[in-house]
Amino acid sequence: MIEDHPQRYALVNELHARPFPSLTVPCQAVYLAVKEPIEAANRDRERDLAHLRALLARHGAAHPAPGATHHSAEIGRHVLKWESHTEFVTYSAFSAGLCERPFDPRGSEVFPTDWLGVAPGKRIAAVLIRVEPLPADMSEVVTKLEDWFVPESLAASWVLDEAAIIAGDFQIDPAGLMRFTVFARPGTGARRVGRIVQRLCEIETYRAMSMLGLGRARDLTGRLNALDPQLSSVVAALPDDHRAAEATLHELLELSAELESLATRHSFRFGATGAYEAIVNQRIDVLRETRFMGRQTFGEFMRRRYDPAMRTVKSAEHRLEQMAERAERAGELLSTRVDVERSAQNQKLLESMDRRADLALRLQHTVEGLSVVAISYYAVSLATYALLPVAEALHWPKSALTAVLVPVTFGAVWLMVRRIRRAMH
Template sequence: MPNDFLPDHPSRYALVNELHARPFPVLRVPCLAAYIAIKEPESAHNRDRAADRAHLLALLDRHGSAHPQPGATHFSGEIGRAGLKWESHTEFVTYSAFTPGLTPRAFDPAEAEVFPADWLAAAPGRRLVSVLIRVEPMPPSHAEALAKLDDWFVAESLALSEVVDGAAIIAGDFRIDAGGHMRFAVFVRDGVGERRVGRIVQRLCEVETYRAMSMLGLSRARELSGRLNALDPRLSALVAALDTRDRSPEALLEDLLDISAELEALSARFTFRFGATAAYEAIVSQRVSVMREERIDGRQTFGEFMMRRYDPAMRTVKSTEERLKAMTERAARAAELLRTRVDVERSAQNQRLLESMDRRADLQLRLQHTVEGLSVVAISYYAVSLAAYAAYPLGKAAGLSKEMLTAALVLPVIGGVWLMIRRIRRAMH
């Protein structure tokens, strides 16, 4: 069907282009790579992207380089002899500079001067990652490569391996040197393509970046643990008090509301960082696995280094997150128990109230019967007097005294009054 009759979805091209948004660099051996990641110290989702773009343009303008398109989240260009790659991510922004050739001194701090000091000082954020990568041809033997690496890195924490089916050897000790940089070395075999070299270097940068980003969760987990350590005894004491009568439900409910409110506030504050940590940890594991490491002379690989030094930190973050969830659920269960206790006590109060109302109704009925009896007497008294006055002429004619006539009328009048009141009461009920 022609396109005139079937328009494209407005996001179709943008979504396809996103697949190719961040291409790997193309690197010729030998070369140097300087890499930095800049992040705001506090909020992860309030980055000023306009400030990030202005900071990039300031670097490009120093070298008269072309500018990226408005709204771009990635850019590749030239700054002097170096190739520049810029990427804007959700929480941070990265700069990579690739310079051909090597310096006589390995990992010379001057390699990072491709990013000027005054320009770095004006960055809209703080330096989270700074990496220097030295890419050079593979030495003739592993022994020569290991000799260089032992001279460059701290042996105790050195991690190295052959990667990508023996295409290269990567190495690093994950320590920050005196110049403030993390250092990695890459030895590349002859015949390895420039794009493959770029992918290896890019993955090293990503491993370090996402490792650093995920480790932010560890500091937040330690902060949260202190808060939970203070709340846990209070919550435990409150739960223990639910089956006693020492405190009123109202006082328990007030304390429970305070604890629940604080737990909800902590959850809102830390949930984003813990979720981001889990996502970054997954990326680190994926980036390490795709390099397909092979051990060299019994040395620890990057994967083993992460398992020993990095995974415990991630488990700490996960356990703290689970502890927060568990305490929140405990508070919710305590609220349910307290609500049940209040309902039971309220039902007992209602039962006692109904019993009291029954007793009052019974007393009222008895009082009503008593009043009815008194009413019969009172009405009968006046009725007998009236009947005596009405029948007096007849009684006089019959030779009856007033007293005898009155006495004769008492019982019939009382009976009639009683019958009349009884009929009225039946009609009303």
């Protein structure tokens, strides 16, 4: 029998690890997303689990397994759902029934204030969702929306083939909560209601997470505004022959290094922003919105208020990439110029070395000529002393002997030096 891959069951179980909640109408959902103010790679996930266990311990609920990334439990009259994501953790608390006062902040007391105060991170999203039956008279819905939300930013629409109406104004109330409401048509299934509530929570969370890139983009734009004139100045100075190419290259390398550093520091956040933006748009698309009473839909709200922020992030990211490419191209051109100048210098150096070698050769020939004379002089002197007794016996004067020895000795020395030169070359 064939063996299963060690991770086969674990991978299949991952598909079913985060089911949608099953919610009966009427009900209420309190949602919280907590993010540490550091990059995801440095998160201490054990602190998140310890914080979850502290909440569960207050209600005597079962604790999650070590290293868990999701957990569900009952805490009092609420059903708690906890999930750990790449950069943040989320807490969802669902309870049957509604508070007498719409969007009563006491509904969020399922998360105690002292427990929130020691959370390993900061609150990035907090949502209170009210789910109630859809009235037969649509004017009641309109009245409630006008009472509960800011008209200027209110978004409302039918979703999932008019199974429900969703509404929200994306405003944070005095209790620090963002309010949404769902009017579910009678007969709408509990799991469908749960999917709608889950989508609303995800839209707000990923919207908030994606907009973290906006602050980074604004800071980056300010720095790029300062670097752009410097880079333009360096590029404009490339054809200037009066400016030292190596000094220009050094300045360009400093700019390139800073641009590369900026790209490294912002690449994760900009990449995450793009991914979160795609999730926001996907979550809105799956709701299949249709217009309700002439109100703007969630998709229209995002196109007007959210998309410009995302375009700003993309613009800053694209500008950084363009400036880095400009610096790289300028560096290549400048390196080519430096190489050409060095080649010209090397050519001049070689020509100078050739001239010096020629002078050295001429000097060598001169020295060789003088050496022949000097050697011949000493050779004639020695030969004269050696042959003088013979010359006296033959009654030759010393001058005659010297006159005979000079051409013979000079010729012999010259031939010897020539043979030595030929042997060396």
